[in-house]
Structure formats: structure tokens, C-alpha cells
Amino acid sequence: MATALALRGISRNCTAGSRFGSLRLNGIYIVPSRLAVPSTQTACKALVPYQSKSFSLTSQRKAAPEIEQAGHDHVLHWTAERILSGILMGAIPLAIVYPTPSVEYVLALSMTLHSHWGVEAIVVDYVRPSVFGKIIPKLAVGAVYGLSFLTLGGLCYFIYTDVGIINAIKLLWKL
The missing domain is CATH 1.20.1300.10 (Fumarate reductase/succinate dehydrogenase, transmembrane subunit)
Structure with missing residues (x-):
């Protein structure tokens, strides 16, 4: 949970790319090189989606x-x-x-x-x-x-x- 919050905070500080202009890979948004941040700003390689999945210790998987x-x-x-x-x-x-x-x-x-x-x-x-x-x-x-x-x-x-x-x-x- 703490990791998700930390990643969410990092992604909000990033100014590169929008949520729709990035590539999603396993729930993490990767910023393409054409949307790269100018060198004066902090660059972020991955943006975590703002709507994170809920986490539970109990197994509640759905079958096929x-x-x-x-x-x-x-x-x-x-x-x-x-x-x-x-x-x-x-x-x-x-x-x-x-x-x-x-x-x-x-x-x-x-x-x-x-x-x-x-x-x-x-x-x-x-x-x-x-x-x-x-x-x-x-x-x-x-x-x-x-x-x-x-x-x-x-x-x-x-x-x-x-x-x-x-x-x-x-x-x-x-x-």
C-alpha cells in the first residue's frame, strides 16, 4: 500500500505526458520518448495510474x-x-x-x-x-x-x- 502511494506521489510530480499519451504496461504507464521532459524538469520514466486497484489479503478471484x-x-x-x-x-x-x-x-x-x-x-x-x-x-x-x-x-x-x-x-x- 505504501509503495502504491509513493508511486502515485511520484507520478503526480511528473510533468511529462498525459495519462492518455503514455503506454500502459502491467498497470504502469510508460512515457514515450517523443513526450520526453525538457532537461530543466525532472524526468519520469513510469507513471502509475491514478485509479489504483484495491488490495485485499483475502482471495476473491473469479473463475472463468x-x-x-x-x-x-x-x-x-x-x-x-x-x-x-x-x-x-x-x-x-x-x-x-x-x-x-x-x-x-x-x-x-x-x-x-x-x-x-x-x-x-x-x-x-x-x-x-x-x-x-x-x-x-x-x-x-x-x-x-x-x-x-x-x-x-x-x-x-x-x-x-x-x-x-x-x-x-x-x-x-x-x-
């Missing part, structure tokens, strides 16, 4: 318009991801120590959901409508959902009809 229109709540989603990570930290050791079908179903659901959110974030970030058009990103997200449902269904089928996830890993480890 397409995200705001979609109505996504990213704080809630981030909180859900952290809770799921905590559940996984407990579900994995519990499934190793106590490998019952019900614990393995919880493990399969939480691992599939965790993987789904990660792959979906990658697809949404890299398969953007501005690059691929409007149809391909929707197909890519649909493919992620389909792959996640197939994964969860396959894991549940494997738990129900075979030895289960943890016992299969133990059998593979014995090889």
Missing part, C-alpha cells in the same frame, strides 16, 4: 466465465477429494488386515472414484473446447465416465465371483 456459468463448486469438490484421500489412507490398510468383501467393496469404490477424479481433471484441462471444438471434449469426458463405470463394475464382479482384490494381490506376490 464458462466455469461460473456451469455452476461448479470447486471448494466443495476439493474438500471431497481430501476426504476421499483420507478414506483411502484408512481403507487400504484395513483391507490388507481384514480382507472381507464389504471392506473390499469400499476399497474398490474409493479407488475408482479417486482415479476417476484424477483422469477427469486431466481430460478437462487438456481436451479444451477452445482447441478441440465442442463435441470432442464432451466425448472425452463421457469416455472417462464409461471407463470409470466399467472399472468399478469389473472390480465388484471380481470381488463377488473370485478371490477379491487383496487376496489376488497376495497371490500375485507369492509368485
Whole structure:
């Protein structure tokens, strides 16, 4: 704040150029050489705009318009991801120590959901409508959902009809 006030004071003392005759670069007005000050006056290289932006310690950023229109709540989603990570930290050791079908179903659901959110974030970030058009990103997200449902269904089928996830890993480890 003090820096902004000091720069504002410096810019008011400068007599070179007007606010409209200077070049704006990252919020600072640069005086072109054709508007240079005569040598008898103090020359200023940068003029700070008179209407400074407000400064706040709290983060109040606005999302991109397409995200705001979609109505996504990213704080809630981030909180859900952290809770799921905590559940996984407990579900994995519990499934190793106590490998019952019900614990393995919880493990399969939480691992599939965790993987789904990660792959979906990658697809949404890299398969953007501005690059691929409007149809391909929707197909890519649909493919992620389909792959996640197939994964969860396959894991549940494997738990129900075979030895289960943890016992299969133990059998593979014995090889």
C-alpha cells in the first residue's frame, strides 16, 4: 500500500505526458520518448495510474466465465477429494488386515472414484473446447465416465465371483 502511494506521489510530480499519451504496461504507464521532459524538469520514466486497484489479503478471484456459468463448486469438490484421500489412507490398510468383501467393496469404490477424479481433471484441462471444438471434449469426458463405470463394475464382479482384490494381490506376490 505504501509503495502504491509513493508511486502515485511520484507520478503526480511528473510533468511529462498525459495519462492518455503514455503506454500502459502491467498497470504502469510508460512515457514515450517523443513526450520526453525538457532537461530543466525532472524526468519520469513510469507513471502509475491514478485509479489504483484495491488490495485485499483475502482471495476473491473469479473463475472463468464458462466455469461460473456451469455452476461448479470447486471448494466443495476439493474438500471431497481430501476426504476421499483420507478414506483411502484408512481403507487400504484395513483391507490388507481384514480382507472381507464389504471392506473390499469400499476399497474398490474409493479407488475408482479417486482415479476417476484424477483422469477427469486431466481430460478437462487438456481436451479444451477452445482447441478441440465442442463435441470432442464432451466425448472425452463421457469416455472417462464409461471407463470409470466399467472399472468399478469389473472390480465388484471380481470381488463377488473370485478371490477379491487383496487376496489376488497376495497371490500375485507369492509368485
